[in-house]
Amino acid sequence: MSLFRNIVLTAVIAGLVAGLLLTVLQSFSTVPLILQAETYENAGGAEAGHSHSHEAAPAAGAAAPAAAEHSHGEEAWAPADGFERFIYTAAANILSAIGFGLVLIAISEALGSLKGWHGGLMFGMAGFLAVSLAPGLGLPPELPGMPAAELGPRQVWWISTAVCTALGLGLLAYTRSVVFAVPAIVLLIAPHVVGAPLPPTHETAVPLELHARFVNAVYVTNLVFWAALGALAGAVRERFRAGEDATARPLAGLAPR
């Protein structure tokens, strides 16, 4: 159990710091652009932006729950703009960071443990490639009010792409044989050959220039975030190994030489 406890502790510390850093970076970069895009969304872009969900539902009163599911907080609770919204964003960032940290450390332990901040940084970079960059090639970061395909298929494509990319990178990093390199490349490319679910139309009230700045800001903030999360996880992991060595020591003592 000590291994589980130590990993959770490491992920919580690294996730807390990296999540707070991400929140600060976002509040200067992505969040102002999201707020700006929402002014276009609310000023008539809403129908264009959400038409996918209304199209899917039969145009009847009975379809209200399906439509409400995708509409923006007309009925459901949402944090008030300003400080409350900031706090919820910070909490969601920290939780996501802890979640990503848990997965990152679990994978690194299975592959032979993190050896300090540099090993962690390498895993962080892999995390950025698998979770931010690769899914973003097919499904670029979206602003509110932008058209998109059905949510379900996009989530399936996103998760599949992240998993395939992680597997491909792992094979490339941990094997030295062509037998593994070929499937690794196939895993990296396949999601993009299949292609992400696309919206029926790309028409949006959100200006192209705003979107370009947003995509840029998302990649930069995510790169810094993953670098920080990985390096912190690697550095903290080294300090929390209590109990793990103790269980291994009797075995080491029994072993000849």
Added chain:
Amino acid sequence: MVTNSAASAVGVSASKIIPLSMTAILGLFIVGFVGFSHLEVVHNAAHDTRHSLAFPCH
């Protein structure tokens, strides 16, 4: 990149498998809840995070 051999990559001791899978599942559950839950309330609370992390949204 890290240059461990394939042998060490495969050689995860049996005692580690359960805690490591539990850790990974816990992490995936957290990310799934924050970033992929279809609950409207969760979506609204984590809205800016979802957009900023480029999760599929709306």
